[in-house]
Amino acid sequence: MRSNLLHSLQQLHVDDAFGSALARLLDGTGDRPTWLVWRESLERFGTELGITPSALAPFLNAWCLLYIVTLALDHVQDGDALSDPWFAAQPAAMQYQLVFSTFAVALHALSQLPAGGIPPERIVRLHARWAASITQIAEGQYLDLAQGAQQAATDTPSQALLTRYERIAAQKTGATFALGFGGVAELATDSAHVVEAASRAGLAYGLLLQYNDDLLDAATQRDRPQALTLERALCAAYPEASAQPAQAAQHFWRHVYAQYIEQFPVILAPLPSAAQTIVFDLLRDSFGPSLIHTAQR
Amino acid sequence: MITQWVDGEKAHGKRQQSQEAMRAVAAPNSQDVNQLLTTLPRLAQIGALVASTGALLVPFGDQLWSPGRGRGYGV
Numbered sequence: 001m002r003s004n005l006l007h008s009l010q011q012l013h014v015d016d017a018f019g020s021a022l023a024r025l026l027d028g029t030g031d032r033p034t035w036l037v038w039r040e041s042l043e044r045f046g047t048e049l050g051i052t053p054s055a056l057a058p059f060l061n062a063w064c065l066l067y068i069v070t071l072a073l074d075h076v077q078d079g080d081a082l083s084d085p086w087f088a089a090q091p092a093a094m095q096y097q098l099v100f101s102t103f104a105v106a107l108h109a110l111s112q113l114p115a116g117g118i119p120p121e122r123i124v125r126l127h128a129r130w131a132a133s134i135t136q137i138a139e140g141q142y143l144d145l146a147q148g149a150q151q152a153a154t155d156t157p158s159q160a161l162l163t164r165y166e167r168i169a170a171q172k173t174g175a176t177f178a179l180g181f182g183g184v185a186e187l188a189t190d191s192a193h194v195v196e197a198a199s200r201a202g203l204a205y206g207l208l209l210q211y212n213d214d215l216l217d218a219a220t221q222r223d224r225p226q227a228l229t230l231e232r233a234l235c236a237a238y239p240e241a242s243a244q245p246a247q248a249a250q251h252f253w254r255h256v257y258a259q260y261i262e263q264f265p266v267i268l269a270p271l272p273s274a275a276q277t278i279v280f281d282l283l284r285d286s287f288g289p290s291l292i293h294t295a296q297r
Numbered sequence: 298m299i300t301q302w303v304d305g306e307k308a309h310g311k312r313q314q315s316q317e318a319m320r321a322v323a324a325p326n327s328q329d330v331n332q333l334l335t336t337l338p339r340l341a342q343i344g345a346l347v348a349s350t351g352a353l354l355v356p357f358g359d360q361l362w363s364p365g366r367g368r369g370y371g372v
Binding site: 128129132133136159162163165166167170171174175178182192195196199200203204207233234237238240241243244247248251252255256259260263 | 327328329330331333334336337338339340341343344345346347348352353354
C-alpha cells in the first residue's frame with residue numbers, strides 16, 4: 001500500500017533529491033501508519049460496493065496523500081511535535097514546501113483516474129467532491145488558526161464555542177473522512193442515497209476521531225491556551241465541568257459516542273450489510289467494542 | 298462581424314449547457330459537511346442533556362473504552 005504512494009511519486013519524474021525528500025515525508029518513521037488501516041478499510045468498503053481495488057487505487061492514493069499532508073500542515077502550524085526527526089529538523093520554509101509538494105503529488109495521483117472502466121460521470125462527480133472537500137478542509141484550518149484571535153476580541157456566548165469547535169472538527173477531520181468514504185461510494189455507484197450514507201458515515205467517524213484525539217491529547221493541549229479543544233469548549237459551556245475538566249470531558253465523550261453509535265445503523269441503512277460491517281469494524285478498532293454490539297443488533 | 302457575434306453566442310450557450318450538465322451530476326448536498334452535520338447528533342444538544350442530569354461529573358457506567366488508534370490522528 002505504501003509502495004503505491006511511492007509509485008505515484010516515481011511517475012512524476014522529478015529531480016532525485018526532491019523525490020527523495022518527498023519520499024521521506026511519505027514514508028514517515030517506518031512504523032505501520034494508521035492511514036494504512038484506513039486505506040485497507042476504504043478498499044474493502046469499495047469492494048463491498050462493487051468497485052475493484054485497482055479501479056479505486058488512484059483515488060485511495062490521492063486520499064492518503066491528502067490525509068498525510070493535512071496532518072503535517074496542522075502539526076507545523078500548531079507547533080506540535082513532529083514524529084519524523086528528519087522532517088522536524090527542516091526549516092519552516094522547507095516544511096511548508098514539502099507539504100505543498102505532497103499536495104501536488106496527491107493531485108497527480110488523482111489524475112490517474114479513470115481506471116477500471118469507471119463511468120465518466122462518476123469521475124466528474126468525484127472531482128467536484130474532491131474540490132469541495134479540500135475547500136472545506138482549508139476553511140476549517142483557517143477557522144482553527146483564526147479562532148484564538150477572535151476568541152480574545154469577541155464575547156462568545158458559552159454554548160457557541162462548543163458549536164464552533166464542532167464545526168471546525170467537521171470541516172477538518174470530518175470533511176477528510178467524508179471525502180474518503182463518500183469518494184469511494186461516488187466511484188462505485190450512481191445511487192445518491194448510497195453516496196450520502198457513505199459521506200455521513202465518514203463525517204461521523206472523522207468527528208469521533210477528532211473528539212477522541214482531543215481527549216487523548218488534552219494534557220499537552222492545556223499548555224496551548226489559544227487552542228480550541230473539546231475540553232475547553234465544554235468548560236466554557238458548562239462551568240461546573242471546570243472543577244474536573246479531564247473527567248468531565250471523558251464522561252461527555254462517552255455520551256457523545258453512545259449517541260453517535262445509536263445513529264450509525266440509521267446512517268448506514270442504505271448500504272449493503274457487508275459494507276456496514278466494515279464501518280462497524282473500524283469503529284470497534286478505533287474506539288473500543290462495548291457499544292458497537294448494541295448498535296449492530 | 299455578425300457571424301463572429303453569432304458564433305460567440307453559440308459558444309457561450311454551449312458553455313452554459315456544459316456547466317449546467319456538470320452541476321447536475323455534481324450532487325452538491327452530500328459534499329457539504331456543514332449540511333451533513335445537521336443530520337448528526339449535535340454537541341450542544343448532547344451537552345445540554347448531559348449537564349441537565351449532572352452526568353458531566355459522574356462516570357458513565359462500567360462500559361469499556363479503549364484509546365484505540367485515534368491518538369495524534371485528528372487534524
